[in-house]
Amino acid sequence: xxxxxxxxxxxxxxxxxxxxxxxxxxxxxxxxxxxxxxxxxxxxxxxxxxxxxxxxxxxxxxxxxxxxxxxxxxxxxxxxxxx
Amino acid sequence: xxxxxxxxxxxxxxxxxxxxxxxxxxxxxxxxxxxxxxxxxxxxxxxxxxxxxxxxxxxxxxxxxxxxxxxxxxxxxxxxxxxxxxxxxxxxxxxxxxxxxxxxxxxxxxxxxxxxxxxxxxxxxxxxxxxxxxxxxxxxxxxxxxxxxxxxxxxxxxxxxxxxxxxxxxxxxxxxxxxxxxxxxxxxxxxxxxxxxxxxxxxxxxxxxxxxxxxxxxxxxxxxxxxxxxxxxxxxxxxxxxxxxxxxxxxxxxxxxxxxxxxxxxxxxxxxxxxxxxxxxxxxxxxxxxxxxxxxxxxxxxxxxxxxxxxxxxxxxxxxxxxxxxxxxxxxxxxxxxxxxxxxxxxxxxxxxxxxxxxxxxxxxxxxxxxxxxxxxxxxxxxxxxxxxxxxxxxxxxxxxxxxxx
Numbered sequence: 026x027x028x029x030x031x032x033x034x035x036x037x038x039x040x041x042x043x044x045x046x047x048x049x050x051x052x053x054x055x056x057x058x059x060x061x062x063x064x065x066x067x068x069x070x071x072x073x074x075x076x077x078x079x080x081x082x083x084x085x086x087x088x089x090x091x092x093x094x095x096x097x098x099x100x101x102x103x104x105x106x107x108x
Numbered sequence: 109x110x111x112x113x114x115x116x117x118x119x120x121x122x123x124x125x126x127x128x129x130x131x132x133x134x135x136x137x138x139x140x141x142x143x144x145x146x147x148x149x150x151x152x153x154x155x156x157x158x159x160x161x162x163x164x165x166x167x168x169x170x171x172x173x174x175x176x177x178x179x180x181x182x183x184x185x186x187x188x189x190x191x192x193x194x195x196x197x198x199x200x201x202x203x204x205x206x207x208x209x210x211x212x213x214x215x216x217x218x219x220x221x222x223x224x225x226x227x228x229x230x231x232x233x234x235x236x237x238x239x240x241x242x243x244x245x246x247x248x249x250x251x252x253x254x255x256x257x258x259x260x261x262x263x264x265x266x267x268x269x270x271x272x273x274x275x276x277x278x279x280x281x282x283x284x285x286x287x288x289x290x291x292x293x294x295x296x297x298x299x300x301x302x303x304x305x306x307x308x309x310x311x312x313x314x315x316x317x318x319x320x321x322x323x324x325x326x327x328x329x330x331x332x333x334x335x336x337x338x339x340x341x342x343x344x345x346x347x348x349x350x351x352x353x354x355x356x357x358x359x360x361x362x363x364x365x366x367x368x369x370x371x372x373x374x375x376x377x378x379x380x381x382x383x384x385x386x387x388x389x390x391x392x393x394x395x396x397x398x399x400x401x402x403x404x405x406x407x408x409x410x411x412x413x414x415x416x417x418x419x420x421x422x423x424x425x426x427x428x429x430x431x432x433x434x435x436x437x438x439x440x441x442x443x444x445x446x447x448x449x450x451x452x453x454x455x456x457x458x459x460x461x462x463x464x465x466x467x468x469x470x471x472x473x474x475x476x477x478x479x480x481x482x483x484x485x486x487x488x489x490x491x492x493x494x495x496x497x498x499x500x501x502x503x504x505x506x507x508x509x510x511x512x513x514x
Contacts, residue, residue, distance in 0.1 A: 041211065041215075041462070042214075042215065042219070042222065043462055043466065044467050047223040048467075055224075056218075057219075059219060060215050060218060061215070061218030061219040061222040062218070080451065083452065084451060084452065086459055086460070086462035087459065
């Protein structure tokens with residue numbers, strides 16, 4: 026049995042460095058020192074972080090963050106969605 | 109061509125509207141939200157523009173850079189005053205650009221406003237706040253909180269961050285007000301815009317010769333010297349940062365403090381539990397929404413919003429104050445509730461042009477509201493509310509005066 030996981034996708038090209046994601050979830054997001062663009066500290070987390078990750082996703086002004094619920098790392102479902 | 113204004117013999121109503129209550133947006137906003145997603149209006153020059161009033165629609169338009177342009181030099185860009193036409197046409201900073209140019213310039217400045225960098229600046233911001241409240245206490249009541257705190261605090265913070273000497277703040281504010289007014293002449297607005305850019309251009313030369321620990325010196329090193337940013341472009345962007353850093357935060361300090369003074373329950377709640385202040389900052393931003401007539405866009409093609417077609421080439425105003433009172437997003441929207449999650453407010457806009465300095469503004473407001481509540485617990489208005497002059501004459505809403513005692 027596999028617990029639900031959350032995979033986080035960021036698009037550096039869309040990011041404008043507003044920093045909402047860092048405020049929402051400093052465990053998962055950071056900003057690059059040289060230009061303030063998003064850095065993903067962890068690419069996949071347990072679903073206990075879902076509320077703060079959803080907040081980061083909806084507050085991002087340039088829609089550079091996407092949250093994907095998966096059935097765990099490397100499952101066929103998440104591979105298909107990512108592909 | 110279908111034209112909704114044809115059904116109104118008198119044509120669309122004139123915009124801007126007047127407020128009937130100083131704490132609420134004009135009542136036409138709520139009526140427009142209820143009646144439809146967008147509302148046609150007539151500007152001072154007889155041109156038609158469209159008001160976008162719902163939270164969801166404003167978010168959608170500001171996210172849709174393929175169909176809406178924010179390029180201010182576009183002759184179709186809607187302007188709230190005659191002076192604004194000239195100011196827009198002369199705008200050289202990335203606030204008036206579409207992508208890809210916008211992001212290329214903005215990214216040179218985003219690190220200055222990153223959350224970590226601003227957190228590191230917080231002790232300095234707190235020390236500035238404490239010092240100004242020391243000065244107020246030493247002076248003794250009554251004090252007009254606008255010059256004593258609302259203007260001085262962001263000026264000192266911007267001076268420390270940007271590197272502009274504090275004694276130049278009055279000049280910078282005069283330049284900002286000339287742009288943000290509703291009544292100034294085109295000549296004055298244009299002159300003050302040129303003057304401020306020239307001031308920053310001279311500051312760049314000064315910092316190049318004698319660098320300091322400030323934004324101007326860092327940008328020179330990182331972007332000007334390697335040839336990525338011209339000195340003239342930096343001067344225009346610097347002028348934009350200075351204008352925005354002074355005038356907007358000042359108005360949120362004035363209006364936010366007035367709302368705290370008018371609302372004993374809110375003040376008691378925040379005093380008892382200062383951890384609520386961080387969320388209360390967003391709630392007050394939602395409730396006040398000081399930026400009244402931006403962002404604006406031009407439709408690049410015929411676009412339908414909520415069943416109404418905006419013809420290509422027509423201008424749109426995003427009414428942030430309307431989005432922030434939209435009951436489909438915020439329950440009981442006309443009430444201040446420090447415990448609600450107000451984080452989806454649009455007071456700083458949305459999309460690629462969302463306010464560059466918003467995190468700095470949030471930290472400044474959190475620090476100053478906390479300091480006011482803690483150090484001046486008996487703060488109250490020193491005059492009847494009727495003597496407070498609200499900024500009906502400005503594009504950025506606030507109060508001109510706030511005499512207080514304690």
